[in-house]
Amino acid sequence: MSILIEKAGLHDTVQDAGRYGYGHWGVNTNGPMDPYAFALANALLGNELNAPVLEVHFPAPIIRFQQPALIALTGANFSAMLDGEPLLTNRAYQVAAGAVLRFAHKKQGERCYLAVRHGWLVPQVMGSAATNLKSGFGGYQGRALKAGDSLPVKLYLPERCNSKKMPWFVPDFVPENTTELPVLKGPEWEWLQEDARYQLQRSRFEVSRKADRTGIHWLGTVLQLKASCSMVSSPVIMGATQLLPSGQLLTLMADHQTVGGYPRVLQLCKVALPILAQSSAGMSFGFQFITHAEAMGLYEQQQKHIRQIQLMVRSFLT
Amino acid sequence: MLLPPPHISPLSETDWLFQFHTGFSVAANRQLHALATMFRQRHGSLLQDVVVAYDSLLLRFQHPQLHAEVRINESLKQLANITLSGSTISLIEIPVCYDQALYNDLSAMAEQTNLTVEEIIELHSAATYHIYMLGFLPGFAYLGSVDDRIALTRKAAPVPVTTGAVGIAGTQTGIYPTATPGGWNIVGYTPLQMFDINREPACLLQPGQQVRFVPISLSEYKSLQSS
Numbered sequence: 001m002s003i004l005i006e007k008a009g010l011h012d013t014v015q016d017a018g019r020y021g022y023g024h025w026g027v028n029t030n031g032p033m034d035p036y037a038f039a040l041a042n043a044l045l046g047n048e049l050n051a052p053v054l055e056v057h058f059p060a061p062i063i064r065f066q067q068p069a070l071i072a073l074t075g076a077n078f079s080a081m082l083d084g085e086p087l088l089t090n091r092a093y094q095v096a097a098g099a100v101l102r103f104a105h106k107k108q109g110e111r112c113y114l115a116v117r118h119g120w121l122v123p124q125v126m127g128s129a130a131t132n133l134k135s136g137f138g139g140y141q142g143r144a145l146k147a148g149d150s151l152p153v154k155l156y157l158p159e160r161c162n163s164k165k166m167p168w169f170v171p172d173f174v175p176e177n178t179t180e181l182p183v184l185k186g187p188e189w190e191w192l193q194e195d196a197r198y199q200l201q202r203s204r205f206e207v208s209r210k211a212d213r214t215g216i217h218w219l220g221t222v223l224q225l226k227a228s229c230s231m232v233s234s235p236v237i238m239g240a241t242q243l244l245p246s247g248q249l250l251t252l253m254a255d256h257q258t259v260g261g262y263p264r265v266l267q268l269c270k271v272a273l274p275i276l277a278q279s280s281a282g283m284s285f286g287f288q289f290i291t292h293a294e295a296m297g298l299y300e301q302q303q304k305h306i307r308q309i310q311l312m313v314r315s316f317l318t
Numbered sequence: 319m320l321l322p323p324p325h326i327s328p329l330s331e332t333d334w335l336f337q338f339h340t341g342f343s344v345a346a347n348r349q350l351h352a353l354a355t356m357f358r359q360r361h362g363s364l365l366q367d368v369v370v371a372y373d374s375l376l377l378r379f380q381h382p383q384l385h386a387e388v389r390i391n392e393s394l395k396q397l398a399n400i401t402l403s404g405s406t407i408s409l410i411e412i413p414v415c416y417d418q419a420l421y422n423d424l425s426a427m428a429e430q431t432n433l434t435v436e437e438i439i440e441l442h443s444a445a446t447y448h449i450y451m452l453g454f455l456p457g458f459a460y461l462g463s464v465d466d467r468i469a470l471t472r473k474a475a476p477v478p479v480t481t482g483a484v485g486i487a488g489t490q491t492g493i494y495p496t497a498t499p500g501g502w503n504i505v506g507y508t509p510l511q512m513f514d515i516n517r518e519p520a521c522l523l524q525p526g527q528q529v530r531f532v533p534i535s536l537s538e539y540k541s542l543q544s545s
Contacts, residue, residue: 020378023369024354025513025521026452026459034439125515135456135496137515187327187335233453233460235369235376237333259371259453270331292328296382299331 002150003116006100009061011213013153014120014139014151015254019128022146023258029238030130033111033213033254035270035276036302037075039235040170041115043310044072044092046317050264051119052129052139056112059069061145062160063114069095069118069156070166076109076278082164091165092313094158109278132257157174168316170309179204180288181272184295188231188240188263196243198222200266205249207276213255216276221249225263228251236260251276269295271302321349321394322323324375326387328529332366332379334386340373340491342462344448348407351526352396361389371451372460409446409528412493414484415539416443416506423503427486431468442463442505443531447491451525457495459523460492464489472501482507484531506531509542 005012015038018031032038033053039049060078072092073080076264080087081102087093089112095101103112122129122140131139140151182263207218223243235258236242241251242262251268252260254275266287268276279285324336340346347370354368354375367378377386382523398491416439418424424435431438454460463469464486472487476499479485483494485502494500495512512522523529 020366022456023367024378024452024525025456026454027456029367076417126520132456134498135513135515184328184330187325187329187337232372232374233451234337234371234374235335237329238375239330239377249466257454258369259451264329267330292331293384296331296384 001151001155003069003148003192004062004064004066005145005151006064006151007062008145008147008149008271009059010059010063012054012056012145013131013133014052014129015055015124015131016052016119016129018254019126019130019132019138022126023235026258027126028134028255028258030128030132031254032113032205034075034113034274035277036274036306037111037113039074039306040090041074041113042119042296042307043171043306044074044090044168044313045070045115045117046310046313047115047117047119049306049310051115052122053241054116054120054145055175056103057110057113058106060112063101065095065099065101066150067097067156068152068158069265070158071101072115073097074113075116076112077107078103078109078112079105080112080284088165088169090171091169095164096166107221110280111277116153117156118154121154122272130170135279166316168309168313173203178275179285180270181285182295182298183272183287184239184267184269184292185289186264186266188229188243189265191225191229191263192243192265194223196225196265199223200287201289202286204286205283207279207281209281213253215253215256216251216279218251220249223249223265227261231261231263233259233261236264236266237267238272239270240264241266241268253277270299271295320334320396321346321440323453324390324394326390327384328386329380332376332389332540334379334383335374336377336390337374337414344450344462347372347448348526349397353393353405355399356393358421360393371453387438391459407526407528409525409530410441411530412508412510413534413538414443414508414531415534415536417536417539419536420507420539422505422507424505427468427470427503427505432471433467438468438505439533442491443533445530447529449523449525449527449529452521452523452527454492455498455513457521457523458536458542459512459525459529461491461529462489463493470503473503474501476501479504480507482509484508506533509539519544526530
């Protein structure tokens with residue numbers, strides 16, 4: 001029982017919530033770029049929130065379902081079409097055997113998540129289904145999907161409902177046209193010159209073209225450190241925003257290394273990560289400094305929202 | 319020796335960083351690994367991961383944590399009662415083929431250091447190294463310290479490096495577990511698989527252990543590699 005990749009997309013990988021517990025071996029966490037859309041895709045199907053999901057970029061793949069499935073698309077809107085009929089994001093659909101899913105064009109966002117009921121059936125490696133491309137393990141054979149790949153799914157027995165479109169949906173939790181990213185001061189914040197700290201609080205910074213799953217480079221005012229600040233490599237996490245020797249910022253994303261040697265001047269809050277993950281080159285943001293307690297509050301609110309959706313969907317599904 | 323009081327910062331909603339600012343101190347780094355082990359054993363259910371670098375420790379909690387200072391201070395007190403004896407630290411021998419028939423940077427290094435290739439090999443393989451941490455790639459161990467006479471800075475730009483390459487960057491030496499672009503000066507190759515998910519443990523080297531490089535011939539390298 002599986003689905004067939006008829007045509008590969010630009011970069012399609014299987015991701016779960018990430019590989020944790022092996023940081024002391026230098027094992028990257030990997031996992032989704034947009035953790036909110038990832039979890040939401042699972043919640044919309046009543047899945048465990050860390051079930052494996054397919055993360056696709058644009059151009060996206062062409063997928064043939066060789067068996068019935070219950071699917072949900074979240075994150076970026078790539079104008080999904082199922083046998084020619086448009087599909088909405090943040091909505092669950094029943095798919096018949098033989099149906100073909102295509103993505104017509106990029107409307108909004110950078111990463112789209114395709115989840116199936118019960119998650120994709122890929123082996124767990126070191127406790128996770130996330131793809132580690134650099135070392136070639138996890139996900140689907142440790143690599144991005146290619147044409148002809150057959151991705152296994154659990155048997156899905158269609159619900160006793162005639163409609164393809166399931167009755168539940170959620171509006172986008174992340175407001176559109178966000179221009180402020182909530183951040184915390186990073187551990188090396190104090191290393192910045194006073195003017196650099198002022199710029200980070202007042203200026204806008206632009207998402208550059210140099211952006212991938214490892215990190216997103218920013219364009220903006222050149223920022224400077226106080227003299228004689230040198231750093232010994234230290235652990236880093238997703239959202240850590242480093243000041244590079246060029247004076248520009250780099251935000252580490254899902255495929256980042258476990259340690260880094262550049263000053264971590266900012267930390268993007270967890271609720272800011274989905275916004276950045278879906279931002280395209282040329283978009284600009286200001287940084288909104290909030291407290292640790294406020295950041296936790298925003299994150300818990302988002303987590304609760306996802307759990308509520310999961311519970312609601314589970315009450316529909318038998 | 320006791321670790322100094324750390325500089326504590328909440329890195330994110332769920333992550334706490336403890337920086338001890340002890341730099342490349344082996345004794346302090348060893349205590350950090352002991353502290354990490356203690357955390358994994360005692361607070362394993364609360365934690366997603368514990369990551370140690372040279373002189374800092376990252377605690378990754380499952381859920382948002384407003385205060386983690388109490389936990390670290392308790393553990394630091396308990397750590398004071400644990401003595402780390404040198405005899406319990408295991409020594410791993412890594413066979414390395416320094417033969418220039420395999421592509422390496424030894425000739426260039428000899429020019430830069432005014433040493434002979436043989437002297438460089440001798441200096442690199444004579445020392446016992448401490449594993450400060452693993453990072454950069456799964457299974458990539460940062461070992462120190464390399465003799466100052468061969469402590470060459472990394473290349474200006476990364477070049478393709480193959481699996482098993484042993485390199486030097488400053489006073490650090492390390493082994494590339496997978497092929498990747500890299501900037502370290504390559505002195506030789508090991509036939510050992512540093513990281514393999516199809517075995518237990520996947521990672522050959524553990525942080526806190528000691529390593530010595532044992533020179534082997536090209537034919538030994540080839541036969542070990544094919545075995």
